[in-house]
Amino acid sequence: MTDHPTAAPADDAVGRVTDLLAGVDRLGVAFSGGVDSSVLLALAVRILGPGRVVAILGVSPSLAADEREGAHTVARHIGVPVVEISTHEGEVAAYQANGPDRCFHCKHELFTRIDDEVVAAHGLDAVAYGENADDARRPDRPGSRAATDHRVLRPLADAGLDKAAVRHLAHAFGLPSADKPAAPCLASRIPHFTPVTREKLAQIEAAESALRRLGLGDLRVRHHGDVARVELPADDLVRAVTTLREDIHAAVVAAGFRFAALDLATGIQSGAFTLPLVAATHA
Known part of the structure; x- marks a missing residue:
């Protein structure tokens, strides 16, 4: 059996992410309803159980209404409650200025709100987000710096799961988002x-x-x-x-x-x- 991520069966991916989540009892997943965060949420449920996982959806004018509705549909399919938090990146001058680091300020706002409003309220040990191995190699992802600053986990990337592997898992898990096109903010x-x-x-x-x-x-x-x-x-x-x-x-x-x-x-x-x-x- 090859260990290339695109050929790895679902149980192999679960095993890799299980190792990365060792010691985590309750996990919050920064969730958008896209294929990456949906697969991460589904993997977390398989590893920890639905009662120990929370999907966290940041809501602001940069999130389209149909994307918000779609995220709830996917979370219901997986069997995990969605916690919505209002984010206010639009009030941050550096975000408004729209430089190449705009995504950093957006993710920093999201993770700050999660730290302030969700972690203690839901007894979370850790927060994770759906960066995959391909995204981790791209130079145009300043949001990953915000994740590092807030000690947010990136199990898909750390497990070596690239875009193709994530799509493969989405189909294997029967997720409604399996064929969903990428939908950046x-x-x-x-x-x-x-x-x-x-x-x-x-x-x-x-x-x-x-x-x-x-x-x-x-x-x-x-x-x-x-x-x-x-x-x-x-x-x-x-x-x-x-x-x-x-x-x-x-x-x-x-x-x-x-x-x-x-x-x-x-x-x-x-x-x-x-x-x-x-x-x-x-x-």
Whole structure:
């Protein structure tokens, strides 16, 4: 049997994470409903039992309403209660300034609120979040520094579970999020050094929600002032410029933009705004 994470059976992954959670009696999982945190939550339940695990969902204007609802659906499937906490990263000047370290300030706010409001109230021994082994190697993940500062565990990454392995486990566990596209926070759609505001986040959420109602699944609406730059997978481009062209334009304008632009060059790119700045810094 190969020990490569993508080929490891579910019980092997459980064994690795069990070793990493040795000594933990009650665990809080920073939970978004995405595939990474869903797999971490499911693994924790298998190891500790549902009565000793709490899913913690940070709620703010940067979390889309459908993402919030989806997180509750996944947690119910796993059998774990969700504790919602309000986070106020939008009031932090460094977050509003939207530099490449924006995610640090967001995660710092989340983990601070968890420390202050959840750990003692639920008798938690530790808090963990769903960083995987691929994310741990990326230079555009300043949120991981906040996790280190708050001594938050990262069992998936430490167990060597990469994105492919996490997807494999999500299917093995029958999770509703197994095929869910990555859904970073709404603030990631705003170019760095352009201020993050509640109004921009609401525009982005409204546009993306409307486009999903048109049957477009994986997508991003990048906020460029009056222009919404829509990123879609290559398979959706043809219908976007033919049968859906007028509907896409109407949806974007209804969300408060003046113009709709379709990105033909890159499609959907994780870290589209952050990676070029990080690469330049490390060049």
